[in-house]
Amino acid sequence: MSQVEWDADDDLEEKPFNRAYMKRLLRYVLPYRKVLSIVVLIVLFNMGLSLAEPLLIRYVIDEGIMKQDFFIIHMVGITLLAIKAIGWLFGFLHTRMINFTGQRILFDLRQQLFNHLQSLSFRFFDGRPAGKIMSRITNDTNAIGELINGGLITLVMEFTHLIGIVAILLWMDWKLALLSFITLPMLYLVVGSMQSKIEGSWSRSRKTMSAINGNLNETLQGIRVIQAFSRQKENNKRFETLNTRNKNAFMRAVTLESLVFPAVEMIGVIGTCVVLWFGAREVLSGELTLGFIMAFINYLWRFWGPLSALSKVYSQVLAAMASAERIFEILDSEPEVKDRPDAKPMKPIQGEVVFENVSFRYETEKPEVLKDVNLRIRPGQRVALVGPTGAGKSTIVNLLMRFYDATGGRILIDGQDVKGVTLESLRRQMGIVLQDSFIFSGTIEENLRYGNEDATDEALRRAAENVRIDRFVSQFADGYRTQVEERGSKLSVGQRQLLAFGRVLLSDPRILILDEATSSVDTETEQHIQAALQTMLEGRTAFIIAHRLSTIRDADVILVVKDGRISEHGSHDDLIKQNGLYKKLYMTQFEMQQSLAMQTGA
Ligand SMILES: Nc1ncnc2c1ncn2[C@@H]1O[C@H](COP(=O)(O)OP(=O)(O)OP(=O)(O)O)[C@@H](O)[C@H]1O
Secondary structure, three states: OOHHHHHHHHHOOOOOOOHHHHHHHHHHHHHHHHHHHHHHHHHHHHHHHHHHHHHHHHHHHHHHHOOOOHHHHHHHHHHHHHHHHHHHHHHHHHHHHHHHHHHHHHHHHHHHHHHHHHHOOHHHHHOOOHHHHHHHHHHHHHHHHHHHHHHHHHHHHHHHHHHHHHHHHHHHOHHHHHHHOOHHHHHHHHHHHHHHHHHHHHHHHHHHHHHHHHHHHHHHHOHHHHHHOOOHHHHHHHHHHHHHHHHHHHHHHHHHHHHHHHHHHHHHHHHHHHHHHHHHHHHHOOOOOHHHHHHHHHHHHOOHHHHHHHHHHHHHHHHHHHHHHHHHHHHOOOOOOOOOOOOEOOOOOOOOEEEEEEEEOOOOOOOOOEEEEEEEEOOOOEEEEEOOOOOOHHHHHHHHOOOOOOOEEEEEEOOEEHHHEOHHHHHOOEEEEOOOOOOOOOEHHHHHHHHOOOOOHHHHHHHHHHOOOHHHHHHOOOHHHOEOOHHHOOOOHHHHHHHHHHHHHHHOOOEEEEEOOOOOOOHHHHHHHHHHHHHHHOOOEEEEEOOOHHHHHHOOEEEEEEOOEEEEEEOHHHHHHHOOHHHHHHHHHHHHHHHHHHHHOO
């Protein structure tokens, strides 16, 4: 099952009520307690007004209509109108207040999640697909928002409504009230059981829609691969499954809804009949008035509203519990790589890098990926990392950047243990260019300034010239202000790479890490990249996961990584003489590359 589909099922969960989560959620509400107290007061006042309506109707029938007192009829009419107008005004006020407050709470929660996510280490993201994390920030915060926006106030409002109705009915005529309550268990059963099913179906409909969106997104992103492999038919089937699930959930929700209303009406009619049967006799005998019966029946009909609203809140609470669990799981994840309490800022880096018996494993139960790695690189040296795939080259640079912390041994830069310095001061002085140069949406200039927003225009221009992007930028009508769209989709592979070089050059790192791209570009761009590379590497300690023969030959030190160890190190000539793995790699991989390049004239 694909991740997108799996997400949908994962999101369907409801969780039992959890007091600890609820308490924690209420902590987000606490800063807004003043405004929420005002909302509760308004809601209760409105409820009081609404509960007074049937009593006024009773009064107008008994005292106005029956006694033909037009003054009372007019006065009650005006009062009912006033009640509706005030109710509308206060209703507008409290809805606005609660929505605004709900949005503020959601804002706080989303902001906190986003901030926290950015601080989490690579290991957190290793095990979680981006789509899942995104749905937590959007869907799950929304589920909590729904509870806060509608749920909490509904709880207060409808609960008092229900108590109010029961109290008034008992006060009016307790015997008739108890008799009419016969219908309550029926109403509770119908509303309670159906409403949670209806809510469940609506929630399934929403979640399946998000699965559809996820699938659509994946399809659009991968449309080239899909068409290249002619996978349209299979994809259609997958999409049809999701689409059917969504359609079924929607149809089930509306079917249940169309069933529940007649059932409620039927129960309402039964209650009315009971009251009429017993009440009519008393009206005829003059013990009860017509207005009384009308008001009584009116109150009975009002039971349905609060019961339905409360069971809806119940489902909202369960959905919010599941969301809260997922959100708190993120918020409770501690960044694994973080500043020690005694961390000092890293002094300006000269560029000496030492690995002392460094070992590392990605997961505790998995075997070590690096074993006893020892290196000593002098400032300004150019280091090429070569070796078979999966040997541990990227892991070495990941540890140097402190994306992960070594599980054994020490990494020293200019004699300082990287674990003892603040992450920001360390990473600010290091630069990394990955194979797939990630370009952010925005302008070319914004992308160039990514690591150094305060760079002067002159420095920007110089960096652009050095990495040869000035040439293609000048061809765009908007120059450096050209929007490059998401992931730089408007640029070619080579241009994206040069832009990534420019970004690093402008941030002027002392240690540079480069995962050389394997994808081939045209001869001219290749020459530009080579020239840009030379400029970029000048005067810096550089670690290059090298794929090009020229880069490897130009390196001061070549490290051959094999099974998590440095199996050979030295210059190109030294290593060829050693007649070991490097020579083998060179003969098979690099020489083939060279002859291919010669054939194509690259
Ligand atoms: N995030 C991760 N979680 C778990 N294991 C990982 C992770 N990243 C890499 N590995 C494993 O660690 C080992 C070393 O991977 P690494 O990426 O360092 O190799 P590499 O030499 O850079 O390979 P390549 O040349 O293919 O990029 C591999 O066996 C790989 O499966």
